[in-house]
Amino acid sequence: MSWDDTTRWCAAGASVLGDSAGAAEEAVRRALAQATGDTGVGADQVVLAVAFVSAAHDLAAVATGLRRLLAADVPVVGCTTAGEIAEATGRDSDLAVMLFGGSGFSVRTAWATGLGEDSAGTGQRVAELLYADEDVDPGVIEEAEDGGPREVVMLLSDGLAGDQQAMVTGVYRVTGAPVPLVGGCAGDDLVMSATYQLIGGAGSGPTDRVLRDSVVGVRLRSDGPIGIGVRHGWTRVGGPLVVTAAEGSSVSSLDGRPALDAYLQVLDAPEQARTDPAAFTRFALNHPLGIAGRSQDLVRFVTGADFEARTLKLVAPVPQGGLTWIMTGDVDSVLSASEEACRLAVEALEGRPARGVIAFDCIARRAALGEDSDEEIRRIGERVGDVPLIGFYTYGEIARTRGMGGFHNQTLVVLAVA
Amino acid sequence: MIRDDLQSLTAWTTQQLVAFLGSVSAARDETAAMQSAAEGVAIAADAEVGAVIVDGVVRSCIGFGRHRVPADALLAACRDSAATVEIPGAGRAEVLAAELGRNRPGHLLTARVGAPFAAAERGMINAMADVLGLALDVLSALESERAARQLSEQHTRQVTELLRTLREQRQLTLSRFSRIQHLIADRDCPLEQVLDEITATAGELVECDVSVLRVGPDSVSTYGLDDAAAAAVRSGADELGTRAERCGIPVVDNDVAVGSGFACFGEPSIRSALAVPVLLRGSETIGHLLLASRHPDHRFTTLEEALATSLAEHAALAVQDAQTVDALRKALSDAQHRASHDPLTGLANRATFLSALESALAHQESPESAPGADAETSSVEVGDQAGDQVDAAPGLDDGASGEAGVPGEESTDDESSDGRRTRSPRGGETTCVLYIDLDYFKQINDTHGHLVGDQLLVVTASRLRHGVREGDVVARLGGDEFAVLLTSVADEQQAQAIAQRLYLAVTRPAQLHGESVWPSASFGVAAAVPDDTPISVITRADLALYEAKRRGRGQVAVYRAGMGESAA
Numbered sequence: 001m002s003w004d005d006t007t008r009w010c011a012a013g014a015s016v017l018g019d020s021a022g023a024a025e026e027a028v029r030r031a032l033a034q035a036t037g038d039t040g041v042g043a044d045q046v047v048l049a050v051a052f053v054s055a056a057h058d059l060a061a062v063a064t065g066l067r068r069l070l071a072a073d074v075p076v077v078g079c080t081t082a083g084e085i086a087e088a089t090g091r092d093s094d095l096a097v098m099l100f101g102g103s104g105f106s107v108r109t110a111w112a113t114g115l116g117e118d119s120a121g122t123g124q125r126v127a128e129l130l131y132a133d134e135d136v137d138p139g140v141i142e143e144a145e146d147g148g149p150r151e152v153v154m155l156l157s158d159g160l161a162g163d164q165q166a167m168v169t170g171v172y173r174v175t176g177a178p179v180p181l182v183g184g185c186a187g188d189d190l191v192m193s194a195t196y197q198l199i200g201g202a203g204s205g206p207t208d209r210v211l212r213d214s215v216v217g218v219r220l221r222s223d224g225p226i227g228i229g230v231r232h233g234w235t236r237v238g239g240p241l242v243v244t245a246a247e248g249s250s251v252s253s254l255d256g257r258p259a260l261d262a263y264l265q266v267l268d269a270p271e272q273a274r275t276d277p278a279a280f281t282r283f284a285l286n287h288p289l290g291i292a293g294r295s296q297d298l299v300r301f302v303t304g305a306d307f308e309a310r311t312l313k314l315v316a317p318v319p320q321g322g323l324t325w326i327m328t329g330d331v332d333s334v335l336s337a338s339e340e341a342c343r344l345a346v347e348a349l350e351g352r353p354a355r356g357v358i359a360f361d362c363i364a365r366r367a368a369l370g371e372d373s374d375e376e377i378r379r380i381g382e383r384v385g386d387v388p389l390i391g392f393y394t395y396g397e398i399a400r401t402r403g404m405g406g407f408h409n410q411t412l413v414v415l416a417v418a
Numbered sequence: 419m420i421r422d423d424l425q426s427l428t429a430w431t432t433q434q435l436v437a438f439l440g441s442v443s444a445a446r447d448e449t450a451a452m453q454s455a456a457e458g459v460a461i462a463a464d465a466e467v468g469a470v471i472v473d474g475v476v477r478s479c480i481g482f483g484r485h486r487v488p489a490d491a492l493l494a495a496c497r498d499s500a501a502t503v504e505i506p507g508a509g510r511a512e513v514l515a516a517e518l519g520r521n522r523p524g525h526l527l528t529a530r531v532g533a534p535f536a537a538a539e540r541g542m543i544n545a546m547a548d549v550l551g552l553a554l555d556v557l558s559a560l561e562s563e564r565a566a567r568q569l570s571e572q573h574t575r576q577v578t579e580l581l582r583t584l585r586e587q588r589q590l591t592l593s594r595f596s597r598i599q600h601l602i603a604d605r606d607c608p609l610e611q612v613l614d615e616i617t618a619t620a621g622e623l624v625e626c627d628v629s630v631l632r633v634g635p636d637s638v639s640t641y642g643l644d645d646a647a648a649a650a651v652r653s654g655a656d657e658l659g660t661r662a663e664r665c666g667i668p669v670v671d672n673d674v675a676v677g678s679g680f681a682c683f684g685e686p687s688i689r690s691a692l693a694v695p696v697l698l699r700g701s702e703t704i705g706h707l708l709l710a711s712r713h714p715d716h717r718f719t720t721l722e723e724a725l726a727t728s729l730a731e732h733a734a735l736a737v738q739d740a741q742t743v744d745a746l747r748k749a750l751s752d753a754q755h756r757a758s759h760d761p762l763t764g765l766a767n768r769a770t771f772l773s774a775l776e777s778a779l780a781h782q783e784s785p786e787s788a789p790g791a792d793a794e795t796s797s798v799e800v801g802d803q804a805g806d807q808v809d810a811a812p813g814l815d816d817g818a819s820g821e822a823g824v825p826g827e828e829s830t831d832d833e834s835s836d837g838r839r840t841r842s843p844r845g846g847e848t849t850c851v852l853y854i855d856l857d858y859f860k861q862i863n864d865t866h867g868h869l870v871g872d873q874l875l876v877v878t879a880s881r882l883r884h885g886v887r888e889g890d891v892v893a894r895l896g897g898d899e900f901a902v903l904l905t906s907v908a909d910e911q912q913a914q915a916i917a918q919r920l921y922l923a924v925t926r927p928a929q930l931h932g933e934s935v936w937p938s939a940s941f942g943v944a945a946a947v948p949d950d951t952p953i954s955v956i957t958r959a960d961l962a963l964y965e966a967k968r969r970g971r972g973q974v975a976v977y978r979a980g981m982g983e984s985a986a
Contacts, residue, residue, distance in 0.1 A: 131484065169457060176483035177466035177531075178507035256606060402508075402531065403464040404457070404480075 008104025010356025024065025123170025159395025233337025359391030
């Protein structure tokens with residue numbers, strides 16, 4: 001099969017309309033126009049629609065809008081975000097849609113709720129549904145002659161519920177190492193009150209559903225290679241610190257000293273960050289903790305501090321007894337990491353051009369970049385080439401390509417399909 | 419690079435066992451324990467695959483996808499230590515399988531693509547396998563008791579009691595293990611304390627009378643012995659323990675003959691004993707753990723043997739971890755030394771000198787501190803102290819500083835000869851810098867060759883170092899330029915006298931590679947004044963050095979006002 005066949009295609013569209021249904025319709029129309037322009041194919045060939053939507057939109061109305069142009073059985077997934085990434089504009093588009101089409105892709109979707117109660121179990125249930133009724137097991141996919149993956153599971157989870165790494169472990173119980181996992185945690189424009197996930201179409205029930213506390217999964221198989229790039233751009237400051245006391249995601253001591261004091265001292269933090277919680281949070285945005293990992297340090301976002309108890313609050317649990325580094329970064333290092341993640345994703349396509357790219361970018365990186373976040377989108381576009389691109393700013397990124405660890409913070413995850 | 423390796427190794431040895439123990443101990447039954455063990459070992463090893471194999475059956479496995487577990491390949495890997503397995507889509511993985519212990523024929527297995535297992539990881543996974551074996555033993559005892567209860571109504575009360583005891587025992591076991599692991603993870607906890615804790619845990623958990631942990635030639639921890647018996651036991655190894663060490667496996671004697679080998683343990687006589695070897699990285703015998711009972715009816719059970727084996731594993735881990743931390747500290751201090759010292763002469767380099775000088779100046783500004791007390795240490799520490807000192811200074815402003823530290827205020831007796839007030843906040847002590855340049859160094863290099871030139875630099879360094887007091891800092895600033903930081907001299911005159919003495923030492927004739935060399939050197943001396951920065955002091959010392967050269971070299975010059983102008 002040659003790389004320029006039209007048995008599979010991607011197309012992206014975005015909209016800034018205030019009306020949720022109208023915006024969704026417009027985005028799909030634009031995407032279809034792009035697809036038609038490129039390949040002469042149409043809505044009847046769409047096998048999957050992925051929508052990333054501002055929390056200001058009504059997700060149910062978005063579903064209605066999508067269905068105005070897509071048949072009822074076309075699988076649709078999506079979620080609310082902390083900002084959308086849309087092709088070319090580099091700005092919030094309020095709503096971004098990617099269509100996958102053609103017989104070269106095959107898709108199965110599934111969902112499960114209960115993430116907050118039983119994260120691992122919820123992840124496992126979604127994966128079991130994705131791989132139910134299969135004579136063939138995960139991994140028995142016709143692998144590329146060259147060995148690269150031809151299948152990926154994309155997960156969109158509620159970023160305000162549960163333990164995301166446990167959720168990934170639950171999925172891994174079913175998929176195992178053969179299948180890479182990517183995705184992101186849904187956001188709500190930093191309101192931190194509720195995020196929503198959307199699923200509908202064949203295999204996931206008769207109607208489109210808007211969910212909370214859930215994981216939505218897409219199992220995407222392709223005739224072409226799939227590439228994943230993961231980079232964060234933070235570097236270690238100072239020596240290693242042992243987590244001498246931690247409970248869940250609250251770290252009370254590092255190297256036997258109150259965690260907050262150790263953190264401020266290593267970073268020589270400015271006076272304001274030592275007394276003012278808001279200033280601390282701004283400062284911490286650029287100074288996450290890193291946990292030693294096999295290929296790359298796993299980054300954990302420091303969300304705040306308790307000035308009384310001298311503890312650090314993190315976005316995810318840190319193992320007590322574990323070795324951590326305080327990390328730092330600047331606009332340049334974060335931007336080069338973005339480029340590197342794109343390069344890795346595209347490189348994995350074995351020389352074939354990407355047909356579509358989805359980026360899961362941490363909201364904290366965007367905040368750290370400030371006005372340079374447009375520059376990041378520009379560079380992502382430049383790196384992946386002139387291909388349909390969407391993405392969103394997440395409350396946590398998912399990427400598992402080696403080992404079992406798959407939950408990231410302050411990281412860019414890039415999925416490229418050829 | 420080596421630093422990174424060591425650090426990741428330390429991370430490994432301290433981090434994962436705690437999490438593993440937590441997950442296994444939370445399990446309600448054997449199946450759940452095996453699932454969480456398979457996941458736990460894979461997470462700990464950052465590996466793709468984790469599995470538990472018992473009695474030739476893969477009881478739990480993660481990493482291959484639900485229905486694709488290659489059972490035969492995994493079973494084969496348990497028998498062959500060099501085995502690999504293919505993970506579809508991920509590649510060929512190296513397998514590491516650790517035995518669960520003698521009670522339970524089985525393995526805890528993990529497999530990883532693209533990163534071979536290090537020795538430390540093998541030790542850790544052996545320890546995990548032991549913890550799992552132990553947990554499974556306790557769980558199966560609980561389960562069989564549960565079954566027994568259903569069968570026999572009349573024994574309900576006893577069984578309930580037994581169940582309760584077992585549960586409490588299990589909780590106690592796990593919490594004691596957790597404590598040991600935290601002690602191991604705490605880099606500041608001395609090894610002896612960890613070993614003492616293991617010894618006491620062994621005695622208390624097994625409920626025997628005596629436990630003795632012998633590690634290496636010198637370290638012996640005892641539990642349950644009075645001072646006299648402990649001293650006697652320390653002085654000589656017991657026979658059973660020696661046997662366990664020699665065989666590399668646990669040895670039990672449940673019928674100790676009176677008067678045989680345990681005489682020094684005191685009265686009443688030891689009636690039963692168990693010894694397990696302490697194996698470093700699972701192979702090298704470094705000692706043993708001995709448990710002994712004075713009770714005539716006590717028999718050591720296989721469960722107790724498993725417990726002792728696991729505790730011995732923890733002792734080995736503690737030793738291994740301490741070795742790793744030592745190696746790490748040494749590697750760090752070597753790296754710091756390399757970064758802060760001149761490779762040819764071993765003296766502090768320019769950056770180190772500047773930071774030591776900065777620290778000394780800061781010390782002078784805070785009168786309560788002891789100038790020079792820490793200044794002889796390495797550059798990094800000196801730098802840190804400088805930072806701390808700046809932080810500390812404001813807090814010392816109230817009264818204690820007296821008048822001496824306040825800029826602009828006249829002092830009575832510290833006028834230097836150029837009219838500048840030198841920095842002497844306490845006891846008339848001040849900081850001085852000597853700037854030294856070897857005269858005619860280029861000619862010596864040209865005439866005698868670079869080897870002799872280099873040797874002269876080394877000799878000069880040594881002469882300077884031996885000519886100063888502890889606490890003073892000697893540095894090579896580059897080329898043939900040296901500097902000395904005198905952290906607490908009475909006054910400029912004393913600094914000048916020290917410079918004269920060093921001048922005489924440095925200019926003694928030297929035999930270098932068979933050649934006679936008559937070195938000459940010029941010295942510039944400057945004392946610090948309030949608000950000095952390292953650069954401003956050094957600049958004045960340099961100006962004085964220039965003056966010494968101008969006057970014809972081979973002499974010591976002290977900075978005087980106006981030298982700057984004449985230099986210009």
